[in-house]
Amino acid sequence: MLAAGSAVSLPANAFGLRRKLRVTLVGTGIRGISFWGRRLVEQYPDQLEFVGLSDINPGRLQYGKTYMKVNCPTFVSFEEMLCETKPDLVIVCTTDSSHHEQTIAGLAAGCDVLTEKPLTTDEVKAQAILNAERRYGKKLIVGFNYRWSPYMTKIKELIMNGEIGEVTSVDFNWYLNVHHGASYFRRWHGLMDKGGSLWIHKATHHFDLLNWWLDSEPDEVFAYGALEHYGKNGAFRGANCRSCTHKKECNYYWDITKDSHAMNLYVANEAHDGYVRDGCVYRNEIDIYDKMSAQIKYANGAIANYSLTTYSPFEGWRIAFNGQKGRIEAWLDIPWMKNDSLDQESLHAAEMQQVENVDIIHEPLVLYKNWQDYQLIQVASERAGHGGGDRRLHDKLFKQPEAPDPYGHSAGLRDGVMSILIGVAARRSIEKGGPVKIGSLTDLKPMAKRG
Structure with missing residues (x-):
């Protein structure tokens, strides 16, 4: 990867090895032992092997080992695991606020590092990670899976091909239902010092998509937010x-x-x-926002209006891109738009349990061109696994690292930093009541065009 976190994607051969990749996992919560654990063990036995697991909770660590069906040693001390196992790749799935600690230590130990999103929770930690990658010369990969879904890719393709001309503005609304939304307030994510708020933990997904779709980087953010429900x-x-x-x-x-x-x-x-998984959503210590809205000005001149709702009766999202030559409208799981009645609790359960369903479904999006009739485009997609993105991300990393990536799906350090800086800037904007320049947060200066 190029210095200073400036690389847009991974090199052609992500790990450059002619043997099994030696992998360690730190953080054996549900995301770690399922998506970055058991799934890799089951799907890529010829490509990788786990040589160590680490967690500060010894009981959770032992359960994770059993659940993943591995025989590797376990460590309460992450540093001890690095020293004894000599991994090629460290996968970081700890609490968001500690990602920088394991990431920097892994890079310093001569390992490549793959971190679950978000990269980290504030600009100081982001700068420390940037400095570490420059110093140690190893690769940093951020696990952005949403990019890889066929539906998201179709939007990228239409924009890349100039179907609506230069994109000038975007309206993006994300709705977490009363099952999924509430789950964040039950867990450690409800505390600002653990997850940095949903501006960081959840919206980093959405901001990364915006950055990727627009092929540009954010320049300035103005935001509102409050805690009014939980x-x-x-x-x-x-x-x-x-x-x-x-x-x-x-x-x-x-x-x-x-x-x-x-x-x-x-x-x-x-x-x-002492970690309680079924915490009360009304406990007094919760200090993150439950309603959020931001206006993001991009370095290429585009403006995005974004909102996140955490107690919606349904789970879904919709987006509209306005361009000089037309408009794209896209959405997923908006019940009335499909005359559909989805079981909202089951949707959340599938998300939490990492249920994988490769049954093909078709989801519509609309392409409007000025002076022409609209086109309804049906996109082959999948219900679970982030619309098929999970499987495609893993295949690229561990099975087909040299496969072409014409849409720039692969995400590196700069992508991770720019996605969290929108959330960081939104928090700072709420605190000070004014706009925040992205370039003031780290030494990365926003680029008008990433390609």
């Missing part, structure tokens, strides 16, 4: 759902005891670190 706004609260006396009257009551995987991974290991 946290202290509740009429009652408890320590967690299991022990709560308000189970019958709380719409957000979640019975974790019906989820054996969550019980074995989290509840059985609470004594080690």
